[in-house]
Amino acid sequence: MQKNLLKISTLSFLFINVIFTQKSQGATITSTPPISFQFNQVSEWFTGLFDNTKQVASNPIVPPITMSNCGVKLVGDELMENTETVYLEQRTGGFPFRVRLYSFFSNNDSQVTISINRFLDETSLLGLCDRPQSQQVINTNNLDTFSCEVNLSLFQNSYVGNNSPTGCQTTFPGGKVISDVLIQPNFIESLDRIFDGNGDLLFGTTIAFERVGTVPEPSILLGLFLFSGLGIGIGRKHD
Numbered sequence: 001m002q003k004n005l006l007k008i009s010t011l012s013f014l015f016i017n018v019i020f021t022q023k024s025q026g027a028t029i030t031s032t033p034p035i036s037f038q039f040n041q042v043s044e045w046f047t048g049l050f051d052n053t054k055q056v057a058s059n060p061i062v063p064p065i066t067m068s069n070c071g072v073k074l075v076g077d078e079l080m081e082n083t084e085t086v087y088l089e090q091r092t093g094g095f096p097f098r099v100r101l102y103s104f105f106s107n108n109d110s111q112v113t114i115s116i117n118r119f120l121d122e123t124s125l126l127g128l129c130d131r132p133q134s135q136q137v138i139n140t141n142n143l144d145t146f147s148c149e150v151n152l153s154l155f156q157n158s159y160v161g162n163n164s165p166t167g168c169q170t171t172f173p174g175g176k177v178i179s180d181v182l183i184q185p186n187f188i189e190s191l192d193r194i195f196d197g198n199g200d201l202l203f204g205t206t207i208a209f210e211r212v213g214t215v216p217e218p219s220i221l222l223g224l225f226l227f228s229g230l231g232i233g234i235g236r237k238h239d
Contacts, residue, residue: 032154036082039112042152042159043084043104045185047071049129050209063092067188067209069102070129076140082106087128087138096126101138112152112159114181116168118144150179159183173197186211 033041050067072087083105090098099122103115119125119142128136148168152161160182167176174197182189193204 035106035109035112038154038159039084039104039106042112042154042183043071043086043102045159045183046086046102046104046188048211049213050188051212052207052209053212054210055208062205062207065207065209066091068129070136072101072128073137074101074140075137085138087125087136089126089129096122099125101143110153111161112154114150114152114161116148116150118146120144148177148179150181152181152183157184167195170194175202 047069050069052062052065056062056064068089068091069086072085074085083103086102086104088098088100088102089096099119101117101119103117104112105115106112121142125138125142128138146169148163150161150163152159162178162180164178164180167178169175170177176195178193178195180191180193188209189206190209191204191206194202196202
């Protein structure tokens with residue numbers, strides 16, 4: 001009798017455990033936010049003032065870098081809705097060395113895509129995140145034809161992605177850049193590996209940014225759908 005009771009108890013426990021596991025797995029699947037929420041969220045996490053002070057303290061070989069990212073309004077002829085655009089400006093020693101436009105959007109239901117554009121004239125944009133919100137505007141005529149894309153996937157409160165093995169073209173013939181990125185609410189880690197035309201690695205250092213403050217976020221705070229893509233329509237150039 002005791003053995004039978006033990007068997008019944010064991011089977012009951014296993015049954016309950018299976019049901020609980022199935023429900024937990026189901027909850028995990030259904031709890032994944034829609035893609036529209038994801039590219040809003042990751043663009044918010046990407047927006048703000050960051051630096052790599054802690055990384056430099058532990059590894060002085062890494063250059064000190066500050067990064068100012070702010071939501072901007074994009075104006076021009078070829079605009080696309082349901083896209084969040086963020087202006088990025090990186091400085092070292094007080095001098096700007098990387099200025100880009102990051103566009104967050106999605107072409108499917110599983111990944112967020114970042115499209116990265118250079119500017120034809122970046123000098124006029126320097127310090128954009130410190131200007132009044134009414135002046136945080138970029139014209140599509142100032143965008144270079146160069147663009148680079150990285151796909152991001154949501155995994156345990158992090159957006160991770162890379163564009164290996166294709167990467168993006170560099171300014172020198174045959175070269176390419178392979179990018180890896182990790183974006184969390186207050187932390188961004190990026191690695192750009194630059195290869196020459198022979199496939200030899202020229203440069204590649206991971207930079208670990210931590211949030212140190214906020215910058216004006218006119219588009220992020222107002223929301224994507226309220227203003228149909230950052231107020232006046234946001235987009236990227238169609239291929």
